[in-house]
Amino acid sequence: xxxxxxxxxxxxxxxxxxxxxxxxxxxELSFGVRExxxxxxxxxxxxxxxxxxxxxxxxxxxxxxPGSFTxxxxxxxxxxxxxxxxxxxxxxxxxxxCLAPAQEGPFAILLxxxxxxxxxxxxxxxxxxxxxxxQYKVISIKEIEEEIKDKTTLITAHKxxxxxxxxxxxxxxxxxxxxxxxxxxxxxxxxxxxxxxxxQDVLDLEYFNSP
Numbered sequence: 349x350x351x352x353x354x355x356x357x358x359x360x361x362x363x364x365x366x367x368x369x370x371x372x373x374x375x376e377l378s379f380g381v382r383e384x385x386x387x388x389x390x391x392x393x394x395x396x397x398x399x400x401x402x403x404x405x406x407x408x409x410x411x412x413x414p415g416s417f418t419x420x421x422x423x424x425x426x427x428x429x430x431x432x433x434x435x436x437x438x439x440x441x442x443x444x445x446c447l448a449p450a451q452e453g454p455f456a457i458l459l460x461x462x463x464x465x466x467x468x469x470x471x472x473x474x475x476x477x478x479x480x481x482x483q484y485k486v487i488s489i490k491e492i493e494e495e496i497k498d499k500t501t502l503i504t505a506h507k508x509x510x511x512x513x514x515x516x517x518x519x520x521x522x523x524x525x526x527x528x529x530x531x532x533x534x535x536x537x538x539x540x541x542x543x544x545x546x547x548q549d550v551l552d553l554e555y556f557n558s559p
Contacts, residue, residue, distance in 0.1 A: 357415025
């Protein structure tokens, strides 16, 4: 099965093309994406490089946030356009769970939640397997050191957003990682088929300013 993976919720996005469980093509969007007409040509380039087309895609896996309104809107509009044109189902996955550290041990993923504080998603990497706590939470700056005290690794998609927000000793520990299409695929495969969306559905996106 061929899948198109889209993650545009932050400034460190990606798209990938996967066959079964093998990544055939991956392209990082290092500074985010501002317009859908930037993303579509890049996807077409990927298809051309591996001699495929949108006609080969059977599922679209989309990062649902939390994230920026602009980034999520663009990813969703591209996913829906492809879905509408070719009747391809869309599966949404949590964007915070698209990241994982290279190192083994307990970790925390941090994302700037703007005025709300910091999104934190905790997890464990053990024997090259990644396990996440069920749900992320939003914490204040004052809570960060207590929340991460037992975490050996701190990661984020875009470290620069925390340069003036985090305490210095926390910021210096923070590592930058790209979204991982393999994790996105594994999350999608665990979800029941009843959670598939079509082009007419309202997608369950989560923006920074969500309640």
